[in-house]
Amino acid sequence: MCTTCGCGEGEVKIDGVDAHHEHEHVHADGTRHSHGHDHEHGAGATHEHVHAHQHSYAPAHSHAPGVGNRRMVQIEQDILAKNNAYAAQNRQRLAASGIFALNLVSSPGSGKTTLLVKTIGMLKGRQRVAVIEGDQQTSQDAERIRATGAPAIQINTGKGCHLDAHMVGHAMGKLELPEDSLLMIENVGNLVCPAAFDLGEAHKVVILSVTEGEDKPIKYPDMFRAAKLMLMNKCDLLPYVSFSVPRAIEFARRVNPAIEVIEVSATTGAGMEAWLEWIGRGAAELARPRLERAGS
């Protein structure tokens, strides 16, 4: 079972193969049992400890009288602690290889995959890109990416509504990630749940297309607060829709005063150079401390 968060437990598939391998043994005496395997998470794996201190009844809580040997156990743990520990491992692995990872999030239909295909095409010969695709079902998106020549791996979350750091860690293990490359993680189309799940990426990039409501940033504030950059996609359609770019930016900055904004059209290519420059700056920032370490 997935020990990260349990979302879509037992239904996660990575490139069509179950992420967690249950298998059954038959013993000599004829008894059968099945079990799952725990996975290794490489050297430097962080371990979670539950700091549980026993103490006798805390007077702050009132309890029914007459209960015998009950006791209090302090936990003081973040509910997402396990996911965050896996995310920290992923981040460490990425940093060690100088890989700049972006987590692309949006509602379904904002044009994430088209934007990715265009981005990969424009980066050809300049930077190597690998892609992790997240969808509930099908590997259609990974196939669209592979058609560009970039390596891609598909995670199917089953009923799950978001990618988590544990799934991404497995997918990273299956992808050949060259040093100093770019890793694009296309999350499940969903403006709510992926906001809370750190995958180990450098930044979340939220894509809002102009065919959606300009008030989405205040309707789904968590995602816009978690993102470093907002890409406003399908800008070629602005003459045909009643979407106000300044109002969308104002709404986004209301929930995240620091959010950066780039207007693009993956179809016409408008604004795409600014997006590639943004990627280039982020990747260079990541590379600098590494080069300084190597030089010292």
Add this chain to the structure above:
Amino acid sequence: MHEMSLAEGVLQLIEDAAREQEFAKVTTVWLEIGQLSGVEVEAMKFCFDAVTRDSIADGARLEIIALPGTGWCMECSMSVPMAEVFGECPQCGGHRMQVTGGTEMRVKELEVA
């Protein structure tokens, strides 16, 4: 949002603690949930009951400790209460606010038998 995943996360923390602390039954769970964490308390209670069925926390009472939202207003240079992540400053009515507290989602403690 995704209260089912969070409820399963809570159960995992409980099961980890049960292994280390050797208890077999949980009767009450206290969660600290910040006002700005995006967690819907009623949905959380519903999902908690569903995921703990037939576990060591089956039938456990879920107590929610609500923590207030706070933000830093860049205009006023002061910490102010915040009811929503896109809330306005109660002092100046501005929106240049950074959330500083109220995003917690923690398992605080358990009553076990």
